[in-house]
Amino acid sequence: MRPTEIRYVSDTSGVCWQRISDLFEAVGWEKSHPEDLEQAFRKSTYVRVAYHQDKIVGVGRTVDDGKYYGMIVDLVVDPAYQGRGIDSTILQQLREEMAGFRIVSLRAARGKHDFYLKHGWKKSESAFHWPG
Numbered sequence: 001m002r003p004t005e006i007r008y009v010s011d012t013s014g015v016c017w018q019r020i021s022d023l024f025e026a027v028g029w030e031k032s033h034p035e036d037l038e039q040a041f042r043k044s045t046y047v048r049v050a051y052h053q054d055k056i057v058g059v060g061r062t063v064d065d066g067k068y069y070g071m072i073v074d075l076v077v078d079p080a081y082q083g084r085g086i087d088s089t090i091l092q093q094l095r096e097e098m099a100g101f102r103i104v105s106l107r108a109a110r111g112k113h114d115f116y117l118k119h120g121w122k123k124s125e126s127a128f129h130w131p132g
Helices: 017-026 033-041 088-097 111-119
Strands: 006-009 045-053 053-062 069-077 105-108
Touching: 006 088, 017 033, 017 053, 017 069, 033 053, 045 088, 053 088, 105 111
Parallel strands: 069 105
Antiparallel strands: 006 045, 045 053, 053 069
């Protein structure tokens, strides 16, 4: 598979939300119901869906205040398609969408810190999350 065989879109019409739920589970994330994912993605400012042919192989999305603060909240790639630059492309496209924001942050999944450091992200020493 060549990188050009992956198509990236920002339109979620026609998305199979069960497939996205399955992707989340495939990478070891907590089970998410398709209806909940659809609601969350539809309320997100920027979304990317990566397709190989007609199969969803990766997704990413953001939330933000429209001007100052934004956050990349999901970045998931099918384990069978990892290592092919799909995650890097989705990350870059979402970051470009948020270029005018003062601060763009994200929370890395366990074991993925090096991926973000490699892409120029800096680790924060002052972030907190609730619940603890």
